[in-house]
Amino acid sequence: MKNYLFVLGRNFELSRAELVPFCEEVFSDREKGLFIAKNLRFENPRELPKTPEQIFLDRMGGVIRFGEVLGEFFSKKELLDTMLNLLKKEEKNKIGFSVIGAGKKLFPEIFQGIRDYAREKDTKIRIENSKGENMTSGQIFDRKLLQKGMEFIIWKRGNSFLLARTVANQNLRNYTLRDRRKVFRDSKMGMLPPKLGQIMINLANPSFEETVIDPFCGSGTVNIEAAVTGYKTIGSDINPEFVEGAIKNFEQMAQKFRYEVEGGVFETKDAKKIDWKDQSGVICTEGFLGENFDSNHRVTPREIANEERKVLDIWIKIFENLGVSQIRKVVFCLPCWNFRGKKHSIAEKLFAKIPKNFYIPQALFARQKTFIYERDKTFVGREICVMERK
Ligand SMILES: C[S@@+](CC[C@H](N)C(=O)[O-])C[C@H]1O[C@@H](n2cnc3c(N)ncnc32)[C@H](O)[C@@H]1O
Numbered sequence: 001m002k003n004y005l006f007v008l009g010r011n012f013e014l015s016r017a018e019l020v021p022f023c024e025e026v027f028s029d030r031e032k033g034l035f036i037a038k039n040l041r042f043e044n045p046r047e048l049p050k051t052p053e054q055i056f057l058d059r060m061g062g063v064i065r066f067g068e069v070l071g072e073f074f075s076k077k078e079l080l081d082t083m084l085n086l087l088k089k090e091e092k093n094k095i096g097f098s099v100i101g102a103g104k105k106l107f108p109e110i111f112q113g114i115r116d117y118a119r120e121k122d123t124k125i126r127i128e129n130s131k132g133e134n135m136t137s138g139q140i141f142d143r144k145l146l147q148k149g150m151e152f153i154i155w156k157r158g159n160s161f162l163l164a165r166t167v168a169n170q171n172l173r174n175y176t177l178r179d180r181r182k183v184f185r186d187s188k189m190g191m192l193p194p195k196l197g198q199i200m201i202n203l204a205n206p207s208f209e210e211t212v213i214d215p216f217c218g219s220g221t222v223n224i225e226a227a228v229t230g231y232k233t234i235g236s237d238i239n240p241e242f243v244e245g246a247i248k249n250f251e252q253m254a255q256k257f258r259y260e261v262e263g264g265v266f267e268t269k270d271a272k273k274i275d276w277k278d279q280s281g282v283i284c285t286e287g288f289l290g291e292n293f294d295s296n297h298r299v300t301p302r303e304i305a306n307e308e309r310k311v312l313d314i315w316i317k318i319f320e321n322l323g324v325s326q327i328r329k330v331v332f333c334l335p336c337w338n339f340r341g342k343k344h345s346i347a348e349k350l351f352a353k354i355p356k357n358f359y360i361p362q363a364l365f366a367r368q369k370t371f372i373y374e375r376d377k378t379f380v381g382r383e384i385c386v387m388e389r390k
Pocket of ligand 1: 085189215221222224236238269270271
């Protein structure tokens with residue numbers, strides 16, 4: 001059975017929690033950001049003409065790239081021979097590497113081995129990172145290295161080398177397209193990064209029969225990510241302008257990513273008043289994160305308390321209303337303020353108020369119930385919560 005080596009993004013526990021439902025974990029190293037797994041759940045609901053590995057990766061917001069493990073070697077010669085044999089067998093002449101855990105010392109030795117081999121066989125092999133830096137996803141993508149050559153990930157572990165051949169790589173251009181190139185954008189609203197939208201959907205792990213619902217859809221990020229993966233989706237928001245914008249974005253991306261526009265339904269609605277009776281599927285939403293304070297404004301404890309109350313009121317009401325539904329999971333964000341040198345989280349306050357007979361928080365992040373996602377110490381972080389129906 002094949003093992004795969006995953007290179008994860010910055011938020012290790014979040015990326016790991018995202019992957020776990022889709023494979024069987026073999027080993028992980030938090031510090032190095034690496035994760036080994038087998039039994040990957042390959043699915044292709046939209047019948048896309050891509051490799052199963054690339055389709056797997058395209059839906060994972062927290063995976064940078066992954067490779068098939070070729071073996072564990074105890075000598076550099078064996079390591080080098082394995083790579084060269086593959087190059088020869090597939091008649092490729094472009095090669096790149098990423099080395100983890102061995103510093104830069106390993107590069108010159110491998111490069112020399114490749115050059116010696118090329119001279120001996122009187123052939124040309126182009127080393128893509130001959131300056132001795134690890135390959136980036138962007139370079140692998142731009143140089144079409146997975147199609148026209150090979151990229152290897154070498155992980156030095158103690159006295160051995162684990163060798164993996166990269167089989168799928170993040171497509172950064174698609175993320176930029178779905179993020180910064182949306183026709184409708186509103187910077188004050190605070191849009192969700194598409195990768196985080198994907199992660200939240202994967203945390204809910206819906207089947208393809210289930211609908212992905214975002215009752216605070218804003219510009220439609222979650223709905224677009226759901227449709228790109230192959231889910232039907234419903235978006236609603238209290239602000240009709242945003243709903244119109246979300247529809248425009250959804251249509252624009254339907255053209256670019258070739259999903260069916262009919263797979264998305266959008267409405268203007270107050271999330272507190274939604275009638276969930278007979279509704280099924282999963283809710284994945286960034287939710288309302290409170291007032292967007294001006295950066296020059298000195299926020300007071302009273303103002304924070306006020307925002308806290310608004311957000312809690314909304315979610316308590318939603319969870320009360322969800323009692324009649326068949327909604328299986330609710331993945332959402334709560335604001336977590338970085339206020340006067342401390343994190344002001346409201347997750348436990350909310351959990352204490354949700355009727356336990358319906359939804360309970362899942363502890364998916366290294367046994368923690370929530371994960372705080374934030375960039376560069378912003379004033380409001382997103383505290384990701386996953387609630388499961390009992
Ligand atoms: C942080 S934004 C969501 C942004 C969205 N995830 C995106 O990527 O574009 C929060 C959204 O919640 C909406 N909202 C606030 N209160 C609401 C309510 N009671 N019901 C429905 N939507 C609400 C706002 O209009 C806003 O669009």
